[in-house]
Every structure is written in C-alpha cells, then in structure tokens.
Amino acid sequence: MTALVLLDHEGGQIRKAALSAVTAAARLGDVHVLVTGDAALAQAASQIAGVSKVLHAADARYAHELAEPLAALLVSLAGGYDHIVAAAGATGKNVLPRAAALLDVQPIPDVVSIVDAQTFVRPIYAGNALATVRSSDAKKVLTVRSASFDAAPAEGGSAPVEAVAVVESPDVSRFEAVQLSDSARPDLESARVVVSGGRGMGSEEKFHALDPLADVLGAAVGASRAAVDSGFVPNELQVGQTGKIVAPELYMAFGISGAIQHLAGMKDSRVIVAVNKDPEAPIFQVADYGIVGDLFEVVPQLAEALKK
C-alpha cells in the first residue's frame, strides 16, 4: 500500500507538522509526498527520512496552496494511492475535504492514532471523547494531529523528485496576501508555548513578572479565571472552560491552583509545567514537571536558565 502525503510549507520551509504526517503515513505503507513551491522545497522534501518519492507541483498556481487547484491536483494523482494524508493544520483541513468530496470519500480529520489501514482514532467533542472509526471508502483521506506522531527526521532520505503536470481546475480563487503574526508574542490559541498566571500572581503589576519569561520563550501569555476575576489581566487572556481552549506544545502554569474549569482549557497541552507554593494544588496532578516554590523566585531563574 502506498500513501500520498501533502506537505504544507510556510516561508520556504516545510512545516514541522507535515513531518509528523509522514510518520503517520509510514505506518500505512510506502510514502510518497506532494509538495508545491520552488525547487528548494522539493529538495528538502526528498531528504525527509522515510519518503520514497517526491511529487513536485512547481506551477505558480499551487504555490500558495489554494484549495481549488490543489484539491484538483490531488484528485488527479489519487489513483495510485490507498491513503491521502496531510497534517491537521489550516492547509490540510482546507484542501483535503475538498479533494475527498471530489473522490466521493468521507474524510477522517484529526487522526491521533492508527489502528489499521481502515481504522483510526480521532477526538470528538473538543477532545472530550475519542472515537474509533472504520472507513468503508476505497481510499482514505485523513489529516493527522502532529502532537500524536513524532516528526520524521528532516534529513536522511534521498527520494527521487518527479515533476507533476498542471491539472485544470475552476479558476474561482485568487491569493491576495498573507500576514504572519509576530512570532515574538504569538496568539494565545495558536502559540507553541503558553505562559499562564493565576491568582498567585498577586496583582496587575506583579503579573508582568511573566513577561521576560514569555519573551525568552516566544510564548503567549494566558491567565486563569481567578486572575481575570481579580482584575490582574483582561478577559481575553483567560484559559479555561469559559475562556480559550489551548493545546500548545508547552504550557507553563504559575500560581494557578488547577481548578477543573482551568484544566478543561489546557489539559490537551503536550507538556505541562506547574509552579505553585502549595504542594497540594491540583495542578500538580496533571503537570509533567512541577516546582513547589515561590513563583517570583522561580520565574526569573527560569528566564535566566533559558537564555543560556
């Protein structure tokens, strides 16, 4: 069996999440990848460990990964593949369902675990439940969660690159512009690292103690409801049941006790760190790493250690 992975890219780089999609696809069989953009991207794709063939769509109409032409291209290539896979990011979620519709296939988004070639596990109800689903479609179209599969090594492969021809598609969309957000202080919901404070921060002024640490990490700043209710920070920063739901690679909780309402907003984070004075704080029950101590001492020490 062979799987075709759509490799999405940003700023001339293949996204790390796409490398996780390669790992997932390798569980299903031989891995071919499709990449758009310039020759350097195709070259990078060929070096990913585990990739046996690179299909390169160099035409400019594919460069911005617009769904309309790209889905048509995928459909034209789909014949030889049992699985079509992409990372569950904005590109994969935009393109793959469209291609699936054209293939008369029900896509399977956000796969977190592969049971067998037909059977996959995916979260539903915002991760409150995990559904195991079996597809009866001849081809499977899936997007996979990068947090659930390690990234394939970017080096080590030497797959041949094959140019693919342009496929006609309705000319209905036009790329205009892109603005990438400031990576120094990213958006709470899309940040790779989130640094959050709770009532233990003490006051609006003292809450800023987190800023230097967030700067070093390029992290977004979040807060518990207690911190918001105490007036330390505005409501937009609230992480939790009634605030934002985040699932960063790293979530650091300072002075947050860890009420279930807060956990509901961050428990799917990959790694959780907690710093709290109270060794009994429930946050430690979900934290991968904890420090019992005064956050006003620990935070500057962390910022220093990270600079090294």
Place this chain on the structure above:
Amino acid sequence: MSEPVRESMEFDVVIVGGGPAGLAAAIRLRQLSPQTSVCLIEKGSEIGAHILSGAVIEPRALAELLPDWRERGAPLNTPVTAEDMLYLTETGSIRVPMLDKVMPHMANHGNYIVSLGEVCRWLATQAEELGVEIYPGFAGSEVLIERNRVVGVATGDMGVGRDGKPGPNYQPGMELRGRYTLFAEGCRGSLTKQVMVHYDLRKGVDPQTYGLGIKEVWEIPAENHRPGLVQHSFGWPLDDKTYGGAWLYHFGDNLVSYGFVVGLDYANTWLSPFEEMQRVKLHPAFRHHLEGGRRISYGARALSEGGLQSVPRLTFPGGALIGDSAGFLNVPKIKGTHTSMKSGMLAAEAVVEAIKTDRVEPGSFTQKVRQSWLWQELRTARNIRPAFARFGAMGGAVYAGLDAMLLRGRAPWTLHFKHHDNETLRPADLCTKPFYPKPDGKLTFDRLSSVFLSATNHEEDQPVHLRLKNPSLWKTVNWDVFHAPEARYCPAGVYEVADEQSAPHLQINAQNCVHCKTCDIKDPTQNIDWTTPEGGGGPNYPAGM
C-alpha cells in the same frame, strides 16, 4: 441606565417560572379557557435547566391535571418499591421500624422516583400543545406595577457589560404585560420578594424558614442498581440542633439520586452543607450504593420549609404567588411537586374566574386553596418541622411519631417559627468546627469540580448579579464575627475570601452561581441581594436531574 426603549406585548396571563407550579397553572388555564393567552418565561436556558429536586413525587395533582398522563408518556417510570428511614450514628445506622405507622407521611406507596427536570420538560410540551407560549432563556427582572396593580413583568436587558453600560450586542428587555401575573419562581423568588414587600404579603404570618438541598446524580453498575429503592436518613453528621438529612433513590437507567438537605436555621457558622453532603457518602449506609459508579451531575437549590404557618397572603391586585414562591412544600413528606402543581391549578381556576368578572385581584385563589386537599395536607403536617426547630432532631422525631400516631396531625396547637434563618448563626468563636475529610476524588469531591458538573455558565461580561447592599458590612460582620459563613454555605464556591492573611476581602465568583438563593436567605444581615443575571445563565441541569 437611561430609559431604554422596550418593546411590549400583551397577554391575558403572564407566568414567571417554568417549574411544576407555573407549567401546571399554564396547562390548567388553557384547559379551562382556550382563548386565554398565556405567556410563560423561564430564566434557565431551557425548561428544566434550573429544576432540581430529589425527587419522589406523588402523582395526585398530575392525575387531576392530566388524567391520561400515562398515555401521554409522562416520565414517571420508576415506582417506589422499597423504602428505609435510617437514623445514622457516625459508624452505624438504625432503621426506623414501622415506618408507615410512625412516619405515615413518609410512606411512598404509589409514588414515583423521577427526574423533576424531565417531568417539567414533558409538562412544557403538554403546555405548548395547548397553546401556551413558553420562552426559556429570559429572566423576569422587574415587576411592572401601575396604579398599584401588577401589570406584568419586564425581562432583563441582554448584552450589558460588567460596568453596567450597554455593550455592542445590547438588547433591551421586553415588557410582558398581563391582566394577571402568576409568580412561580420557586423558593425565594427575586420578583416574588419585591411583590411581598410592595403588598406586605407576609404581614401576620410566621417568618419563612428554608432548607438547602444539594444533589448529585450517579450512574452505577447495573448489578448494584435496585430501581425503586428509596432511602432517607437523619442524625449524623448533623448535631441534634440542626435539621436535615440525606436521600438516596435508585431510578431510571442505572441512575442514583443522592442528596442532602440542611435546614438553613442552623446555628454553627462553621457548618458547610456541601461538605456535610460529601461526607455522608462515606457512611456505610450510603457508600456501597455509589462505589464503582461515576458522578454525572451536581446542583443545589433552597427550598421553603415553613409550611402552613409561613404561607403569605397569596393574591394581590393583578396576580398571585404559586408553588414554592408561596411556600407550599410539605416538609415532613419532603415533597412539594404535587402541592406546587395543585396551587398552580387552583390559581388558574381563580384567574379564569377573575377574567370573567373582570376582578382586579384573583382573590378566590385563597379560598380554593383553603378548601383543597393541599391545605389539609399542610395543616396536618404543620407542627413537625417547627418541632424539630424547637426540640432538636431526636425530640422532633419523637414529636413527629406522636403527632402521627396519637394526634394524626389534629393537634389543637400550632408551633411557630420565631426566627428568620439569617438570625440564627452564632459567632465563630462560640462554635466548634466540624471535621471535614479531604475529598478523595472517587466518592467525595471539592466544590469547583462539582460546579463543573452542573454545566453552569454565565456570560462573563455582565454586572455581578449578587450585590452587597452595604459592602463595608462584610468585614465587620461577616468576617470579624462569623468568619465568612457564605464561603461555606454557598454550594458553588461563589464566595471566596481572598488575601485571608493580609487584607481579607470578599471575592464574588458570580459565574459559578447555581441559583440556589441560599446567600439571599442566610446572610446574617441580609446584605446579599440575589438578582437575576442575564437570561439563560446559571446551571444547565440535564434530564436525569
């Protein structure tokens, strides 16, 4: 805020509250007079969302209202098949013998264990089929009184910011004008409270006394489920002076309703109804029912325990109080659904008569109540709760037995309530702290993870709906004298003392509020005013609750 432009709509009857009383009244109105327009509003996000009761119900009123309730699929599916009343000691329990003799009011033959929320949802569909207009998600926030007659209510504004100013999605409230308005808000209704004051409806009656009921629903392994089993307890963990006890009912599909009621006339400021409720689950008489199960829902609600002596004047120009807004709960029976429904039905009859004769006040309601079985029931039961208040748990139980066996409720005397529940707390340094074990995360839990299961939510950006009339009283009275009893009696963790060591102040987490109204009742100086938050806010109790 400046006078908002409010739309208004005219109805013959406006009903505030979609519980058993309001829905029964609505149904009866349309049955008796199909041309009468009836509008019912409910502050919960849907009918049933704020309904919390044990509940074992007596189908008497339902059978009078809808004799074919079985054919219509009323969700009364678990008949009571076995029942026990236990007197608990710390480690053991004594089964009260001859229950049907010494506590005949407790006999549940012919009664059903239900989810009252489900019953209300079903009643609402019956009412809608009869043409009642039902609008959940809208809180009555203002009584409209013109020329000393209640002419309806206004719903609250939506989209007002925390600062009290209209936000971008501001929607002014709406005036629902009715020739008659029925207040069916349940215990301690916020509009009912205003109406009682305006018309001095409590003149000459005993103070109302209340209880706080806290409830959990558990799903247990099928092999442990005994549908129809009813178990009540009194005694431990409450001291002899504190009224209350636990219930446990097996019903539905492997569900168990477990809960605990504490009389809000309790004296020990350190008492925490929530923690009492939690620790009873660890008692051998309760534990084995729940072990191996999972808790699926949680909630709390105050109930009126005053009975007959505390029932206020029921009518006023332009309307009436029905259900637990008036206090029709039969405490010894621990049932109020049938009495609430009956009161709603009788009010409906009175309103239909008033419409015909164009009377301002549906005054025949009072007469109808006095001539009904509802009054007989409350009259028979009238001395039992006050006996507990006066003689304590054991004395009260003995009195209740004597009352039942010898006097059969026909005692020539009536015991009275002397105090308001807010007057009974004793200063912190005169009270002993009960020992509450730490939650184990299996059978017992903390407040916040409990509130989580009530699916409570309030739009964040809105004015705090729990208001301190005089904020400075908190420090001098609540903190200095009673050590913040609200932090313990609130079953939802709304009240929290922040900076306890340095500069203690009260943090009000209004978003957690499950609308039980206990703070409005128990605050020592009646300083906390519970007002309606934006409609749709509060708990979202599922069917099963």
Place this chain on the structure above:
Amino acid sequence: MKILVPVKRVVDYNIKPRVKADGSGVETAGVKMSMNPFDEIAVEEAVRLREKGAASEVVVVSIGVQQAQDTLRTAMAMGADRAILVLTDESPEPLAVAKVLKTLVEKEGPSLVVLGKQAIDDDMNATGQMLAGLLGWGQGTFASKVDVVDGRVNVSREIDGGTEQVSLALPAIITADLRLNEPRYASLPNIMKAKKKPLETIPAADLGVDMAPRLTIVSVAEPAERKAGIKVGSAAELVEKLRNEAKVI
C-alpha cells in the same frame, strides 16, 4: 443576492459531554441542545451582509430531527428570513450533508453559502470544503473577515501562524471562524416574530441523495486522564528536562 446558511443542532457548548457507559457514543438524550456556535457566527455574518445591503435574503437550512426546527427558529430570530428543514432521523456525515446541500443550492440559487467552520460535536471541519468541491465553487474557509465587492468576495482566512487574504468569484462558500463576528442575541421580541416566519420541511428521502454513512463508529471512549509527573528541585533542572527529556524547547 441570496445567502444560504446551513445550521446544525448540537449538544450545547456549556455541557460537558459524557461518553455512554457502553462506549457506543456520547450521551445526547435529555441533554441541552443549541445551535452550533460557529453556525451562529455564520448566521450573524449573513444577516450583517443583508443589513449592509450586500444581500437581499438569508435562508437557513438544517438537516436533522424535528427538534432542529428550534435551531432554525433561533436563526430566524437572529434575522434569517426563512428556513428549510431537511428531516431525517440519521446523523449524516459531512459528505452526505454536502450532497444534500448541493441539491438545495441548485434549487435555491444562492450566491453565497456561509457555514460554520466545524460543528462542535463531531469536529469534522469538512462540510463547507466538500460542498465547495461538489459545486466547483471557490472556498473561503476559516474566515475572520468577509467583504462582498464587485461580484467577488474577499475573505481574510485564519491560517497557522497568521492571516491570509483570498479573493473568490461569486458564487462562493465561506466558513466562519471564531473571530469573524460576535453573534447577536436572539431577543425575545424577535423570537416571537420568528414564530411567524416561513419554515419548509422536506423529508430527506425526497431529495434522492445517497446518505449512507461511510464511517462506522467502532467505539467511543473517554480520553485517558493525565497522570501526575515529577517534581523538580530547581529552575535549572526544569530547563534541562524540558530541553533534553521533553524536547519542547
């Protein structure tokens, strides 16, 4: 210009979903249901486009059980003009939904279909894209801003790490992301008025669409609870662990 807005009735976002004891799915009986929040945003956007004069009519459609009427009434209380309920007891997958919507698009002839980007129950995030594919229309997914100008629609899209602008020929598909707008309340007077707005019911079978599911649910389970990790003694040790053990920095 007509706008079609599909809306779905889902378990209310305030309710913590509970997996059924037999693992067959999530408990929906007796649970509060509401309009999918992303669909509320879609309705709001469509109504705003009509209020701005960019559209003349907003038609909402739902595919589901009889009670989905309540969801449609809510949409009409928010400002939609009329509603269509495609009645079915099944819970169709996005592919089937897209096929049903395609027949309605062909019947109604809207210039724009605005959908929520995903439903908060199955979290599929697929219906809009699939409908666009079946119709051969352009798709502006995960929209945070929508402008209709000169026969085209300009859409700002939320992408990983930023925003992208695309321009689509009409007719087109939009799927709404969280930041597109803040939906208005369905006010009580508008709820009363919405009762009188037209609602057409079409049995799904009458549309002749193959709605057979392609996915079988093998089981549904609660996610494993997180386990407590380790306590570390110092900031330096923590950084070392994050770098070399967890490899997150």
